[in-house]
Amino acid sequence: MNIIPPKVLAFDVFGTVVDWHSSIWREAEALIPGVDGNRFASAWRAGYKPAMDEVRSGQRGWTKIDDLHRIILDRVLKDFDIALDEQKRRTLNRAWHRLNPWPDTVEGMQRLKSRFMLTSLSNGNLGLLANMAKHAALPWDLILSAEVFHHYKPDPETYLGVADIFELQPDQVMLVAAHEDDLDAAKACGLQTAFIRRENEYGPDILMKYGDLTRFTYSANDLHDLAAQLGV
Amino acid sequence: MNIIPPKVLAFDVFGTVVDWHSSIWREAEALIPGVDGNRFASAWRAGYKPAMDEVRSGQRGWTKIDDLHRIILDRVLKDFDIALDEQKRRTLNRAWHRLNPWPDTVEGMQRLKSRFMLTSLSNGNLGLLANMAKHAALPWDLILSAEVFHHYKPDPETYLGVADIFELQPDQVMLVAAHEDDLDAAKACGLQTAFIRRENEYGPDILMKYGDLTRFTYSANDLHDLAAQLGV
Numbered sequence: 238m239n240i241i242p243p244k245v246l247a248f249d250v251f252g253t254v255v256d257w258h259s260s261i262w263r264e265a266e267a268l269i270p271g272v273d274g275n276r277f278a279s280a281w282r283a284g285y286k287p288a289m290d291e292v293r294s295g296q297r298g299w300t301k302i303d304d305l306h307r308i309i310l311d312r313v314l315k316d317f318d319i320a321l322d323e324q325k326r327r328t329l330n331r332a333w334h335r336l337n338p339w340p341d342t343v344e345g346m347q348r349l350k351s352r353f354m355l356t357s358l359s360n361g362n363l364g365l366l367a368n369m370a371k372h373a374a375l376p377w378d379l380i381l382s383a384e385v386f387h388h389y390k391p392d393p394e395t396y397l398g399v400a401d402i403f404e405l406q407p408d409q410v411m412l413v414a415a416h417e418d419d420l421d422a423a424k425a426c427g428l429q430t431a432f433i434r435r436e437n438e439y440g441p442d443i444l445m446k447y448g449d450l451t452r453f454t455y456s457a458n459d460l461h462d463l464a465a466q467l468g469v
Numbered sequence: 470m471n472i473i474p475p476k477v478l479a480f481d482v483f484g485t486v487v488d489w490h491s492s493i494w495r496e497a498e499a500l501i502p503g504v505d506g507n508r509f510a511s512a513w514r515a516g517y518k519p520a521m522d523e524v525r526s527g528q529r530g531w532t533k534i535d536d537l538h539r540i541i542l543d544r545v546l547k548d549f550d551i552a553l554d555e556q557k558r559r560t561l562n563r564a565w566h567r568l569n570p571w572p573d574t575v576e577g578m579q580r581l582k583s584r585f586m587l588t589s590l591s592n593g594n595l596g597l598l599a600n601m602a603k604h605a606a607l608p609w610d611l612i613l614s615a616e617v618f619h620h621y622k623p624d625p626e627t628y629l630g631v632a633d634i635f636e637l638q639p640d641q642v643m644l645v646a647a648h649e650d651d652l653d654a655a656k657a658c659g660l661q662t663a664f665i666r667r668e669n670e671y672g673p674d675i676l677m678k679y680g681d682l683t684r685f686t687y688s689a690n691d692l693h694d695l696a697a698q699l700g701v
Contacts, residue, residue, distance in 0.1 A: 303636070354603065364634045367611035371586065379599035380611055402596045404535070 249414035250359035284309030345460020391422030481646035482591035516541030577692020623654030
């Protein structure tokens with residue numbers, strides 16, 4: 238284990254900092270009478286990675302997440318055979334700006350912020366992340382997004398971009414994330430890594446299973462646990 | 470006067486939010502025995518606009534402010550006939566990350582933040598602005614920089630870029646600045662404008678003189694005054 242503490246903690250956001258599944262579930266059921274919000278949230282999210290991969294491969298030009306979310310939403314509504322007017326589609330698409338934090342998030346971030354520089358490193362666009370931070374009182378020092386780098390994670394330009402912005406070596410930055418693929422990509426770029434366990438990220442019907450977590454610099458049950466392990 | 474309130478306040482930073490002159494003065498005198506910190510700060514800042522204009526005209530490729538500050542610093546040290554080793558030059562160049570706020574800044578921003586989305590719109594780079602915000606406890610909702618747009622103010626891409634990030638019309642954004650040229654450029658892009666009086670920005674020997682300030686949406690003595698005029 239690397240024992241030199243990092244200077245910057247760069248956080249994945251969807252799933253790591255905020256609970257997208259229950260937030261989208263609730264907003265979908267509030268707006269669409271009779272819909273199964275649990276299934277709807279999962280279907281919407283399932284389109285996320287393929288849509289970004291279209292951008293990452295160059296098949297689609299740079300497109301921000303708000304617009305990708307909308308493209309996927311229109312497709313999911315069709316699959317679910319739901320008629321929804323334009324105004325309601327817009328309102329629902331903005332639900333991603335109003336995601337709620339996990340119970341430990343805000344206090345855990347406040348603890349970590351006393352020692353480290355906290356930045357987001359999310360595929361969400363800047364406007365979405367700023368609205369979410371205001372909604373959920375997330376105490377970022379800086380909001381960084383794939384939008385700044387015009388590259389989506391797991392492209393190396395995103396992880397190395399954080400180090401470059403702070404004029405640090407890669408191992409002075411630690412990615413904090415609930416997703417092994419994100420952490421593996423950061424590790425391959427030389428960043429330190431902190432895994433956060435979010436077993437219910439995909440809702441109550443799915444319990445996440447993880448691989449060997451000892452390959453990451455830290456592995457924690459939540460942000461309080463990470464703060465404690467970092468001696469904050 | 471436009472009476473529809475804006476949704477986002479975009480702040481100029483150097484001079485409007487932080488007092489660069491006295492901060493640089495003090496750090497220069499602390500590091501360089503016998504130097505006239507007042508003159509030194511003014512000479513360093515005098516190189517700022519010409520250096521950015523080299524980037525804006527395409528004469529120099531994209532270069533962030535930290536690097537422009539360093540180029541100017543080396544020139545000023547030569548002009549002042551001061552020998553300074555590499556480590557001290559680096560320390561002094563980072564003084565721009567440690568600028569102190571004006572007395573009204575933090576409380577004024579807190580008031581405004583309760584009603585509006587607050588973002589920086591500064592020519593300073595993201596790392597500089599994040600370090601400064603942590604140093605000075607500036608409660609930004611979002612940190613935006615010329616670095617995001619790869620255009621320096623007063624290029625229109627910066628002002629219109631803020632509106633685009635929040636998916637707003639230009640007149641739903643208000644630039645808050647102590648500089649008439651910055652506000653004029655924002656106004657030409659359709660933004661609302663708030664002038665903040667910082668008569669001692671350039672130190673005790675220079676009292677700023679201003680033109681007709683009624684051309685701006687608001688004109689205020691400080692951020693508390695602006696908050697009061699906006700009914701916060």
